[in-house]
Amino acid sequence: MIIGRVIGRAVSTRKDEKLLGTKLLLVEEVDPQGAGSGDMAVVADHLGAGPGDVVLVAQGSAARFTAQTKEQPVDALVVGIVDTIRLGGRSTFTIAEGFAANDEGPQP
Amino acid sequence: MNLGVVRGVIVAGTRVAELTERRLVLVQPVDESGADQGRQLVALDPIVSAAEGSLVWFVNGSDATDALDEPFQPVDAAVVGLVSSIREAPG
Numbered sequence: 001m002i003i004g005r006v007i008g009r010a011v012s013t014r015k016d017e018k019l020l021g022t023k024l025l026l027v028e029e030v031d032p033q034g035a036g037s038g039d040m041a042v043v044a045d046h047l048g049a050g051p052g053d054v055v056l057v058a059q060g061s062a063a064r065f066t067a068q069t070k071e072q073p074v075d076a077l078v079v080g081i082v083d084t085i086r087l088g089g090r091s092t093f094t095i096a097e098g099f100a101a102n103d104e105g106p107q108p
Numbered sequence: 109m110n111l112g113v114v115r116g117v118i119v120a121g122t123r124v125a126e127l128t129e130r131r132l133v134l135v136q137p138v139d140e141s142g143a144d145q146g147r148q149l150v151a152l153d154p155i156v157s158a159a160e161g162s163l164v165w166f167v168n169g170s171d172a173t174d175a176l177d178e179p180f181q182p183v184d185a186a187v188v189g190l191v192s193s194i195r196e197a198p199g
Contacts, residue, residue, distance in 0.1 A: 001132075001149065001150040001151070001183070001184060001185060002147075002149060002150065003118075003150060029147075031147070031148065032115070032116060032134055032148060037147070046124065047122055047123070047124065056118070056120055056123075056132070056150055058182045058183060058184045059184050060169055060170060060184050061169075061170045062169075062170060062172065062173060062181075062182045062183050062184040063182060064182075065126060065173065065180045065181055065182040065183075066124050066125070066126045066182050067125070067126070069182075077124070077182055078124075079120075079123060079124050079127050079182045079183075080120030080122060080123035080124070080127065080132075081120055081121075081122040081123070082118060082119070082120050083119045083120055083121050083122075084118070084119045085116060085117075085118050085134070086116050086117045086118075086119075087115055087116035087134065088115065088116065088160065089160065092116075
């Protein structure tokens with residue numbers, strides 16, 4: 001999985017009907033310190049993640065291994081909302097305070 | 109399969125119901141000499157409970173789900189073993 005920061009929402013009115021009701025998020029991959037890689041992906045979400053949230057994204061066919069995405073044409077899915085990241089015995093991220101090194105906080 | 113070093117631990121309490129394995133680790137892929145190769149990734153660690161600093165091997169892509177007791181979890185990377193030693197073949 002990759003760590004990503006939700007930076008927006010993709011809205012599509014004309015789409016495969018199997019995707020009706022599925023929220024699509026725009027997610028930027030970040031490193032464990034919170035620095036953005038510049039790589040973006042459109043990611044399906046059934047957990048209710050929103051802008052600023054730090055999420056775990058499963059890619060490839062793994063994205064279809066849930067009840068909601070089983071028959072859907074998706075290749076990236078939010079599988080978790082990150083609470084903490086610990087690196088070398090030190091906390092680099094908590095859901096309450098954001099990234100320690102990269103103090104951007106939740107974005108509007 | 110790939111070699112990696114466990115660099116950290118991630119907790120994600122809000123998760124899809126199908127993801128039942130608890131332990132998630134940050135893995136830095138490395139080559140056989142231990143040099144970093146590419147970006148860190150998050151993998152499930154269902155078997156070995158690798159400590160930070162451990163050299164492990166991991167699988168990614170759809171193979172990862174086969175490493176779990178309950179297959180078909182939405183997982184694209186899993187730690188499958190702790191590396192005890194690496195020997196280069198002579199010649």
